[in-house]
Every structure is written in structure tokens, then in C-alpha cells.
Amino acid sequence: MKDVAALAGVSAKTVSRVMHEVPSVAPDIAARVRAATLKLGYRPNLTASNLRRGDRRTHTIGLLLEDVSNPYSSAVHRAVEDYCRSHRMLVLAGSLDEDADRERALVRTLIERRVDGLIIMSAAKDHRWVVPEQLAGTSFVFIDREPSPIVADAVVTDNRSGAAAAVRHLLATGRRRLAYLGDDLSIATARERFRGFQDTMDTAGLPVDDRSVRHGLRTVEQAQQAAQDMLTTAPPEAMFVSQNLVTLGVLEVLHKSGRQHDIALVGFDDVPLGDILRPGVTVMAQNPAAIGLRAAELLLERINGDTSPPQVHTVPSRLVVRGSGELPAVAATP
Amino acid sequence: MKDVAALAGVSAKTVSRVMHEVPSVAPDIAARVRAATLKLGYRPNLTASNLRRGDRRTHTIGLLLEDVSNPYSSAVHRAVEDYCRSHRMLVLAGSLDEDADRERALVRTLIERRVDGLIIMSAAKDHRWVVPEQLAGTSFVFIDREPSPIVADAVVTDNRSGAAAAVRHLLATGRRRLAYLGDDLSIATARERFRGFQDTMDTAGLPVDDRSVRHGLRTVEQAQQAAQDMLTTAPPEAMFVSQNLVTLGVLEVLHKSGRQHDIALVGFDDVPLGDILRPGVTVMAQNPAAIGLRAAELLLERINGDTSPPQVHTVPSRLVVRGSGELPAVAATP
DNA sequence: CTGAAAGCGCTTACAG
DNA sequence: CTGAAAGCGCTTACAG
Numbered sequence: 001m002k003d004v005a006a007l008a009g010v011s012a013k014t015v016s017r018v019m020h021e022v023p024s025v026a027p028d029i030a031a032r033v034r035a036a037t038l039k040l041g042y043r044p045n046l047t048a049s050n051l052r053r054g055d056r057r058t059h060t061i062g063l064l065l066e067d068v069s070n071p072y073s074s075a076v077h078r079a080v081e082d083y084c085r086s087h088r089m090l091v092l093a094g095s096l097d098e099d100a101d102r103e104r105a106l107v108r109t110l111i112e113r114r115v116d117g118l119i120i121m122s123a124a125k126d127h128r129w130v131v132p133e134q135l136a137g138t139s140f141v142f143i144d145r146e147p148s149p150i151v152a153d154a155v156v157t158d159n160r161s162g163a164a165a166a167v168r169h170l171l172a173t174g175r176r177r178l179a180y181l182g183d184d185l186s187i188a189t190a191r192e193r194f195r196g197f198q199d200t201m202d203t204a205g206l207p208v209d210d211r212s213v214r215h216g217l218r219t220v221e222q223a224q225q226a227a228q229d230m231l232t233t234a235p236p237e238a239m240f241v242s243q244n245l246v247t248l249g250v251l252e253v254l255h256k257s258g259r260q261h262d263i264a265l266v267g268f269d270d271v272p273l274g275d276i277l278r279p280g281v282t283v284m285a286q287n288p289a290a291i292g293l294r295a296a297e298l299l300l301e302r303i304n305g306d307t308s309p310p311q312v313h314t315v316p317s318r319l320v321v322r323g324s325g326e327l328p329a330v331a332a333t334p
Numbered sequence: 335m336k337d338v339a340a341l342a343g344v345s346a347k348t349v350s351r352v353m354h355e356v357p358s359v360a361p362d363i364a365a366r367v368r369a370a371t372l373k374l375g376y377r378p379n380l381t382a383s384n385l386r387r388g389d390r391r392t393h394t395i396g397l398l399l400e401d402v403s404n405p406y407s408s409a410v411h412r413a414v415e416d417y418c419r420s421h422r423m424l425v426l427a428g429s430l431d432e433d434a435d436r437e438r439a440l441v442r443t444l445i446e447r448r449v450d451g452l453i454i455m456s457a458a459k460d461h462r463w464v465v466p467e468q469l470a471g472t473s474f475v476f477i478d479r480e481p482s483p484i485v486a487d488a489v490v491t492d493n494r495s496g497a498a499a500a501v502r503h504l505l506a507t508g509r510r511r512l513a514y515l516g517d518d519l520s521i522a523t524a525r526e527r528f529r530g531f532q533d534t535m536d537t538a539g540l541p542v543d544d545r546s547v548r549h550g551l552r553t554v555e556q557a558q559q560a561a562q563d564m565l566t567t568a569p570p571e572a573m574f575v576s577q578n579l580v581t582l583g584v585l586e587v588l589h590k591s592g593r594q595h596d597i598a599l600v601g602f603d604d605v606p607l608g609d610i611l612r613p614g615v616t617v618m619a620q621n622p623a624a625i626g627l628r629a630a631e632l633l634l635e636r637i638n639g640d641t642s643p644p645q646v647h648t649v650p651s652r653l654v655v656r657g658s659g660e661l662p663a664v665a666a667t668p
Numbered sequence: 669c670t671g672a673a674a675g676c677g678c679t680t681a682c683a684g
Numbered sequence: 685c686t687g688a689a690a691g692c693g694c695t696t697a698c699a700g
Contacts, residue, residue, distance in 0.1 A: 001693060001694070002693080010670080010671085010694095011670070011671045011672075012671090012693085012694075013670075013671060013672085013694095013695080013696095014669090014670060014671075016694070016695065017669095017670085023670055024670090025669075025670085026670090029669090029670085040499070041466045041469065041470050043445050043446055043470065044446055044447040044693090044694080045385075045440075045448060045449060045692095045693055045694070046443075046447050046694095047385065047392070047448055047693090048380040048385055048676090048692075048693035048694040049693075049694050049695070049696085050381065050676090050695070051379075051381065051382055051675095051676045051677065051692095051693080051694070051695085052675070052676045052677095052693085052695040053676080053677090053694085053695065053696090054693055054695085054696080056676095058381070060426075062446070067412065068408055068411045068412050068415060068427075069408040069409050069411060069412035070408075071403075071405070074402055074403040074404075074408040074411075075403050077402045077403060077408075077427075078401065078402050078403035078429065081402060081427075081429055082678065085428075090428070090443065090444075090447070091425055092394075092424055092425070092426050092427070092429065093402075093411075093415075093425065093427050094415065094419075094424070094425070095415055098571070104473070108377075109380075109424065110687090111377050112377055112378055112380040112425075113380050113394070113424070114379060114380070114381055117373065132375045133375075133695095135375065136375050136377065141408070164488060171459065175563065183337075185378075193514065248606070248607065251607070251610055252610055255610045255612075271606075271607070272582070272605075272606040272607060273582065273585070273588070273605070273606060273607040273610075273611070276582075276586055276589045276607075276611060277607070277610060278589075278612075279390070291335070310373065334422055335674070335678070336677080337679060344686080344687085345682095345686070345687045345688075346677085346678075346687090347678095347688085348686060348687075348689060349677080349681065350678070350685090351685095352687085355671055358685055359685075359686085360685065360686090363685085363686085378677090378678085379676095379677055380678095381678095382676075382677035382678040382692090383677075383678050383679070384677090384678085384693090385677080385691095385692045385693065386677085386679040386680070386691070386692045386693095387678085387679065387680090387692080390679080390692095410700090414682095452671070511674090606690075610671085654683085654686090666682090
């Protein structure tokens with residue numbers, strides 16, 4: 001900037017004015033400055049400007065996801081990006097892989113870079129550490145899972161009631177021996193979805209066989225293994241599955257063993273190609289785009305000074321009927 | 335930092351030393367500073383430190399993708415993130431949606447934030463604008479498509495030869511009337527893949543019917559429409575498809591019309607659930623993880639001062655045989 | 669309409 | 685081992 005000022009024969013302050021398109025600058029001087037700018041390839045240094053500036057905004061937010069390459073996470077990411085773009089903000093994204101230590105470390109480096117706020121799909125179980133950061137001026141919004149205690153806004157899917165609706169949908173076919181395959185119970189969403197399953201089975205007065213409940217499935221491979229075991233030891237009439245990677249594993253096993261028309265299936269969270277398979281894959285679909293959008297809106301409101309008490313916002317899931325959840329009941333078995 | 339220094343009764347410089355764990359600081363003083371740090375919830379301001387620092391590194395890179403939520407883009411993203419994480423760098427990601435203006439705008443804001451370098455899946459056709467930015471100290475690596483002229487390193491898939499191999503694979507079944515469905519020819523990868531198709535058909539002395547070539551397919555819906563048209567007007571014996579979204583659309587049409595065992599298919603780029611469908615979907619798979627990793631490695635080398643001439647690095651694609659590309663030849667038609 | 673001085677939060681280059 | 689002064693690139697608050 002000094003160089004530009006020297007070349008244009010003006011003060012630094014005038015260069016600054018031209019860069020910010022302050023109208024009071026004389027046209028000929030502005031032109032001289034712009035010419036110098038081009039000639040020197042000058043690029044304003046936003047971080048320097050930010051240092052002295054009153055509002056202290058970096059116009060950058062952090063987005064901490066489970067995994068940027070997971071379809072759910074990346075759909076959220078895109079929605080956040082779009083909203084941020086229209087508000088001239090940039091997004092620093094990172095993957096947590098369910099690692100709470102990594103979450104703390106990433107939050108720290110992002111705050112050291114002075115992001116204006118953070119949207120977090122949290123791996124942590126206790127979020128009291130958030131409060132001092134809020135007091136120091138960083139805004140937070142949690143997605144997919146609520147913070148505990150509720151120290152900040154959260155945008156979550158109606159996991160429990162959505163799961164319950166999915167299970168009722170399965171029961172409506174007349175099938176009664178249902179299995180549950182799901183993610184690690186330490187993850188709040190998995191817990192809620194399992195509760196929805198459990199609730200509904202209890203209400204219907206149906207027993208849940210221990211051999212028909214599998215937790216801790218984190219990958220397609222683990223889900224395949226679990227589904228394979230279950231088909232061998234205690235094949236159920238229908239399966240409710242908590243998560244898209246698990247659904248993929250289960251589908252693979254059902255189709256490879258030729259039992260896809262035999263065992264009903266509803267998965268939580270949509271899967272790609274779900275309507276091409278035969279039968280189509282019935283799912284309780286989440287709405288990552290709506291979650292990302294709402295989270296970004298809330299975060300910008302907080303950044304802009306909203307200090308109302310934090311709230312949990314629920315985004316409804318939606319049953320997508322494609323066939324696998326509507327297989328007619330099997331003949332009664334003892 | 336001033337507050338911390340005051341509370342600990344030391345100078346700012348000593349606080350700085352403690353934060354950077356300079357060993358020469360007396361243990362009792364260091365302890366006092368750390369206590370003050372905790373008490374005040376002090377967080378070092380990395381952007382300020384960066385301003386005065388010699389190396390001028392922000393330890394941040396920009397990653398410009400076609401769409402952060404596209405499976406290919408997000409797999410690249412994850413690989414870049416992993417490499418950057420192990421080198422203490424952060425990633426600012428953005429979606430370009432094939433918009434060259436947006437690319438320029440995003441590059442500009444990222445440079446104003448002083449990223450150390452940029453990895454770009456470029457939408458632009460001319461990249462001469464890169465040179466002045468490089469001279470000003472920003473490093474560039476292009477992925478998926480080479481810059482033109484070759485002003486920076488590029489990491490690309492072997493599109494032309496990969497496509498040629500895919501088409502030869504189809505021809506090996508004995509099928510001869512092949513169709514091509516692909517993305518917009520303004521996109522270099524689509525152009526190269528079409529060339530691979532064309533090359534191989536020419537070499538084999540096979541005519542390519544105009545009605546069997548469709549370009550400009552950018553979405554699943556457009557692909558469905560095109561496939562539908564083609565099945566109606568001039569059904570081919572086999573289809574070669576340039577891109578994963580197009581493959582999804584074509585698959586949907588083939589399966590809905592019940593012709594999935596009738597018309598052979600090889601897609602460029604892998605699709606999810608490709609091995610569950612019947613027949614399984616044979617693809618020429620790209621390797622986005624390898625591309626992202628290599629790009630990140632190259633970028634950090636450039637950031638660290640490598641000034642060797644830019645090179646184009648090719649990452650091989652790999653034929654994944656699953657059934658759709660190996661359907662036995664149909665009875666001869668006139 | 670334009671500029672000189674001071675300061676943002678930190679580090680460099682010294683001095684002691 | 686510790687600190688006072690100067691400066692990174694910009695903006696604020698003022699003066700003219």
C-alpha cells in the first residue's frame with residue numbers, strides 16, 4: 001500500500017479511500033491510484049485492515065463436520081456456503097471424525113484465526129468450554145446434535161419421533177420381528193433414533209430380541225458384518241437402520257444374499273440410488289440443506305448481536321416410500 | 335495480550351515468549367503468565383502475529399472445487415484436508431459451479447485473506463491471470479483440469495486414455511453400436527473423455543451415429559431426459575457415459591425401462607452402490623483421494639519455495655468390472 | 669477533498 | 685533471562 005501511495009503520489013489514507021470506493025475522492029486522483037494498483041499488482045491485506053478496524057470481523061466462519069466427504073456433512077456444507085456467500089462470508093471447514101480432542105484443537109486454531117463464529121457437528125459430550133469463548137466474542141451454533149448443557153443454539157433433526165414414525169411404518173406392514181442396526185450409542189443421534197425404535201416397539205407390545213439389536217456400527221464394513229451375522233443367527237422380518245453408511249452395508253448383504261424382497265428395510269437418512277434398486281429403498285430422509293441453511297442464519301444473527309436465550313431448532317425428517325419398507329407381511333412364523 | 339502482561343507483571347514480549355514456549359523463560363514467570371492467560375481467557379491473535387512475522391505464512395490454503403457436496407469434489411477435499419492437517423494448515427473451501435467469474439472473485443478474496451496457496455478445480459479457460467499472483471507470492475496447483483497455458487502444476491486423471499480403455503472394454507463384448515452421453519464440451523475433462531471415445535471408435539472403424547452422441551448433460555435430470563430420448567429414437571447396444579451424475583440418470587432410465595440387462599454401460603467416475611445394482615455398474619473409476627493428496631503435496635512444496643517448471647501430473651483411472659460393461663453381445667442387427 | 673499521527677496485537681532486532 | 689522501541693499494513697480520529 002505504501003508503494004501504491006508513493007507511485008500515485010498520495011497518502012496511504014487516500015489509497016485506502018480509493019480501495020473502499022469512498023465517493024469523496026477526486027476522480028483524477030482515484031484514477032491515478034487505480035493505475036498504480038494495477039501496475040504493482042496490489043492486493044489489499046484484509047487481515048491487516050481487520051486488525052485496526054472497529055467491528056473486528058474477519059467475515060470468516062468455521063464449520064466443523066463429522067467428515068467433509070460424507071454425503072450428509074457435505075450437503076450441510078454446501079447449504080452453509082451458499083448462505084455465507086450471499087452474506088460475503090467465507091467458510092473454513094474441517095472433519096472431526098467423532099474425535100472430541102480434535103474438535104477442541106480445531107476450535108482453538110479457528111479462534112486464533114479470529115473466525116466470527118462456528119457451526120459444529122460436535123463430537124464432544126460436555127460443552128461448558130463454549131461459554132468463555134462466547135464471552136470473548138465468538139458465536140456458536142451446533143448442528144445435528146445439541147450441546148450439553150444447551151449453551152448455544154442447535155439445529156437438529158427430529159431423530160426420536162422420526163425413527164418412531166419409521167418403525168410404525170414397518171409395523172404397518174404386519175411384520176413384527178424387527179431388528180435394529182445402528183451407530184455407536186455414544187452419539188446422541190444414534191441414541192435418539194434407537195429410543196424412537198424402542199418406544200414404538202414397547203408401545204406396540206412387541207419384544208425386542210437381543211440378537212436383533214446391534215450398536216456401534218460406524219462403517220459400511222462393520223454394518224455388512226453385523227447384517228451377515230444377523231441373517232445367519234436370527235433373521236428378522238424387518239430392519240430399521242440408524243444411519244446411511246449402515247444402510248449401505250445392510251443393502252449390500254441383503255442384495256448379495258438375495259433376501260432384499262424378503263426382509264423389509266427402512267433406513268434413517270437417505271442413500272444415493274435409493275430409487276433405482278429393486279425394491280427401492282424406503283428411508284426417513286433428513287434435510288441437510290435446511291439444517292445448514294438454518295444454522296447459518298442463526299449464526300449470522302448471533303454474530304450480529306442477537307443475545308436471546310439459546311434454542312434448539314428441530315428440522316423434520318420425511319418418509320420417502322420406495323418399496324423396501326412396504327414389503328407385504330410374511331406368513332406367520334411361530 | 336497487554337492485559338495478560340499487566341496481570342502477570344511482565345512485558346508483552348515475555349507473554350509472547352511463553353505462548354511460543356521459548357525455553358529461556360524462568361519457570362516461575364512462565365507459570366505466572368500462564369495463570370494470567372487462563373484467568374483472562376486469552377487467545378493469541380494469529381492474524382496479528384502474522385502481520386509482523388518474517389515468513390508471512392497464514393498456514394491457510396484455499397481449495398476451489400466444482401461443488402463441495404459433489405462426491406468427487408468432497409473426496410478430493412477430504413484428502414487435501416488430511417494432508418494439510420498433518421502439516422498444520424487449514425483449508426478454506428468453496429464451490430465454483432463451473433462459473434469462471436465466481437472463480438476470479440473467490441481467488442481474489444482468498445488472496446486478500448493471504449492464503450499461502452490455492453488448489454483449484456478451475457472453471458476458467460484462460461489462466462494467464464495466475465502469473466502476477468504467483469509473482470506476488472501465492473502458490474497454485476490445478477486439479478482435474480490443466481490450466482492453459484500451463485502456468486502452474488496440475489494433477490489430472492488420464493481422461494483420454496482412460497475413456498479409450500473403457501470403450502475398448504465395451505467393444506470387447508462384441509457390441510458395436512455405441513452411444514456417448516456426456517457433460518458440456520466446454521469442460522476439458524468431458525472433451526478429453528469424448529476424444530477417447532471417438533479415438534477408439536475410429537480405430538475400430540466403427541461409425542458414430544449423431545443421434546448416439548449427447549453433450550451438455552450437467553445434471554441427473556438432463557441425463558435422464560437424454561437417455562430417454564435415445565432409447566426411443568435410436569437405442570444403442572452399449573453406452574459410454576462421461577461423468578457420475580450422468581451415469582446416475584442413465585441408470586435410472588435403464589432400470590425403470592427394464593433394459594439394464596439389454597444395453598451395456600460403462601461410466602467414467604465411480605457411483606455409489608455401483609456393486610449392489612443388478613447388473614453391477616462397471617466404471618472407469620477416478621482416484622480423488624490420490625489427486626487431492628498429490629495436489630496438496632505439490633502445493634506445499636511450492637509454498638516452501640520450489641520454483642521448478644510447472645508439470646502436469648497424471649493419476650491413472652482404474653476399470654472396475656461389475657457386470658454392466660460385460661453383458662454378452664446381442665444378436666447381430668442389420 | 670486530503671493527509672499526518674496514533675494505534676490495532678503482535679514480533680523483530682536490539683540492548684542490558 | 686527480560687524489556688523498550690520500532691514496525692508489519694492497514695484504519696481511526698482528527699486537523700486543515
